[in-house]
Structures are given as C-alpha cells and as structure tokens.
Amino acid sequence: MLKADIKLDAKGLACPMPIVKTKKAMADLVDGEILEVQATDKGSKADLAAWARNIGHQYIGTIEENEILYHYIRKCSNDINVEKIFEYTISNEEITERPGVILDVREEVEYAFGHIEGAISIPFGELDARLKELDMDNEIYVICRTGKRSNMAAQKLANAGFDKVYNVLPGMTAWTGELTKNI
Amino acid sequence: MSNKVAIIASNGSLFDAYKVFNIATAAAASEKEVTIFFTFEGLNLIHKQAMQALSMPEGKEFMAEGFAKANVPTIPQLVEMAQELGVKFIGCQMTMDVMGLKIVDFVEGIEVGGAVTFLEFAKDASPTLTF
Numbered sequence: 001m002l003k004a005d006i007k008l009d010a011k012g013l014a015c016p017m018p019i020v021k022t023k024k025a026m027a028d029l030v031d032g033e034i035l036e037v038q039a040t041d042k043g044s045k046a047d048l049a050a051w052a053r054n055i056g057h058q059y060i061g062t063i064e065e066n067e068i069l070y071h072y073i074r075k076c077s078n079d080i081n082v083e084k085i086f087e088y089t090i091s092n093e094e095i096t097e098r099p100g101v102i103l104d105v106r107e108e109v110e111y112a113f114g115h116i117e118g119a120i121s122i123p124f125g126e127l128d129a130r131l132k133e134l135d136m137d138n139e140i141y142v143i144c145r146t147g148k149r150s151n152m153a154a155q156k157l158a159n160a161g162f163d164k165v166y167n168v169l170p171g172m173t174a175w176t177g178e179l180t181k182n183i
Numbered sequence: 184m185s186n187k188v189a190i191i192a193s194n195g196s197l198f199d200a201y202k203v204f205n206i207a208t209a210a211a212a213s214e215k216e217v218t219i220f221f222t223f224e225g226l227n228l229i230h231k232q233a234m235q236a237l238s239m240p241e242g243k244e245f246m247a248e249g250f251a252k253a254n255v256p257t258i259p260q261l262v263e264m265a266q267e268l269g270v271k272f273i274g275c276q277m278t279m280d281v282m283g284l285k286i287v288d289f290v291e292g293i294e295v296g297g298a299v300t301f302l303e304f305a306k307d308a309s310p311t312l313t314f
Contacts, residue, residue, distance in 0.1 A: 014255040016209040020264060023212040047209075054213050 002063075002072065002109045002183075004036035005029060011040045011068060018044040019051055022073070026057070029075040032125075032149075034060070034109050037071040045069060058145070061113040063183050072109045086154040090141055090166040092175055100139025100164070105153040106172070110145065114179035115172075124149045127156055136162055143168040188215045189305035191313040195224030197237040197258070202314045203228060204261035211268035218308075219265075220301040221293075222275035225314075226282070229272055229289050234258050266292055273300055 008025045010018040018039045029035055037048060045062050048071050052059035060072040095102060095116075102119040104111055111121040122130050124144070134140060140162060144150040147169045154167040188210040192203045203219060211217045227233040237258060239246060256264070266272070272293040274286070279295065286295055294300075305311050 012254050014253045016205050016212065017256060019209055020212045020268070023214075023268075051213055 001070070002036070002112055003034070003107070004072065004109065005033035007036045007038065009038050010044070011038050013039070014041055015043050015047065017041075019047055022048060022051065026073075026075060031075055031077045032107075033075050034107055035073045035075065037069075037073065039069045039071065040067065042069075044071065048073065058110075060110050061183075072113070074107065074110065084155065086151050086158070086165075086167045088154070088166045089169050092168060092170065092177075095141045095143075095166075095168055096177065098139060098141070100141055100166075101135075102168075103134065103140050103142045103153070104144070104172075105142060105149050106144050110172075112182040114181055116143070116175065117178060117180045119143070124153050127153055131157075131160055134162070136164075139164040139166065141166050141168050143171055145172050147171045185307055185309035186214070186216055187304065187308035188217045189301070189308035189311040190217065190219040191301070191311070192219055192221045192225035192228055193223050194314060195227030195233070195237065196240050198240060198243075199225070199314050200228045200234070200237050200258045200261075201255070204258065204265055206312060207270050208261060208265050208268060211265065211270050217265075217269070218271040218273060218301070218304045220273045220275065222278050226274060226278055226284065226289075228258070229262060229274065229293060230284070231288060231290060234262065234290070262290055266290070271304075 006025060006029055008021055010021045018041050022037050025035055049059045052073050057076050058074040060074055062069055062071045102116055104115050104119040104121050105124040107123050142150040142154045147167060150167050154165050157165045190203060190207055207217050207219055221229055227237060274289055274293050274295045276295050276297050
C-alpha cells in the first residue's frame, strides 16, 4: 500500500456516505497531508475526484485491489502565500536536455501515480534528513506539482551548500512528457 | 458561482426521501449551503413518526431487499447527518395548517415558513431541485 497520513475506512458504505465521511476526515489533516479513502462503492471514484476538484483539494488517483478502491487525496488550502522566490529557475522542457538529476519533492503517493523517468523521490518533509542522498557535484532540478514545494526545497538545498540547484517551473502539473508509474 | 443549493421536497415516499437527502448531504459535504423546503407529502420526510416507515411506491416493494443489501443508511440517519452538516429544513406553514400539523411533530431544528421564505433563499441558488 502507498503511504498516507490518515486512512479512512468507508468500505461497505453506499453513496453519499463515502463523500460525507471524507469531508469529515479531511478536517483532521493539515495542509499537504495525504488521505487514503478505502471504499467499495464503485461510484466513489468519480464522486471523490469531482468532490476534490470542487473543494480545491488534489485528487491524486485510485488503485483497486481485491475489489476495494483506495483513493488518495492531498489536502490543499486556498491561501496563496508567496514566500521568498528562489532565483534560479528552469523550465519543464529544459530539464530533459540537461545532464543533472531531477529531484521530485512531492509526496510518495503523488510520485507513485506518475513521475518523470529517473527522477529521485524525496518528499519535501523528509528532505532535511535525506540530504546526504544527493550529490553536490550534480546540477539538481527540483520539481513538485506547481513549483511551490520545490521553491522551498530549492532554498533549503541552497542553504545546505548545494550551489547548482534550480526550481523547475511550472512543474508536474504542466508536464507533457512520458510518465512512469509505480502502481 | 453560487454556493447555494435549494431543494423542494413535495413527495413522501421512501424513494423521494433518498433522492432528497442523498443530494442534500452530498451538496453539504461539498461545502454548499443547502436549504430544503418541505411541502405537501414532502413533510413526511421530516415528520417524527412518518419518517421511520416511509412507504415504497406501489409495485416496488421487492426493492426493500436491495436497499438492505446495498447498506444504504436509513432515512432517520440521513436526516441527522444532513442536519449535522448544516442543511437547513423549512416546513411549509400552509401545508402544516391544512394537515393539522405542528412544529413539535417534526424533527428538532426545523424552521417554519411560507413560499417567500424559500424563494428568498433560492433566488441566487444554483441549482434549485424539485423532488
């Protein structure tokens, strides 16, 4: 199973219960955390995707195993806090032609549902603890979904002494190339 | 975009109750402001006794088994959930008078009003649904 911060058991429940339970469970998550909703209602796939889109949360995807649907949703709030902008940026297109490594700082689940082939996965929250997995000699292209988490991650890396770091814009949301999946 | 969903419940069978409360709870869970106006037979859906045993439409009694198997919540459960999610219930005063019903005959927390009370809420609602 994929990593989630909170798991919600909505198995055996009919519409509209999976949605009602999901709404309630979301209140216990903080921004950026992942909710896994386990359901057997076949309609819940389309419903949860539409629900998340309406509210502004990120519907990541669904996997089906033994007739149980596992839905993954990442909580997003509407506050647009523009912090300090990391000055070195690079476009989605450019990174495919450069020799450095792509660092994907989205959550493990988001990475599993589609990433750029060869990208290293270190979720933003684990970056501090896993800096030594990165090679300072390489150019590092930091990517997330929309450029917000990667902006913070790039600053973190720069502060830790990495001097060939770039924030990739606009990020995976506009990625048109091939996607590799781990599901 | 309007954040309001307005529903008119004017029929009183079990099917009508599911249509009304499923849409209402789903909308409320999607952070919509929901008001239901109960009128004529629709008042059954929030009547303390009537809501416990709403009838199936004639000839559809065989579906009772399907309801049990699909594990759908009961109507009193859906009513409670709807209220918990902030769905507002308005009972139609005129129908209540005609039927000799009082506010105490209904679940707690309803408001009583006339058509204009509902229209005031529904004037900028999208969608407005009638069951």
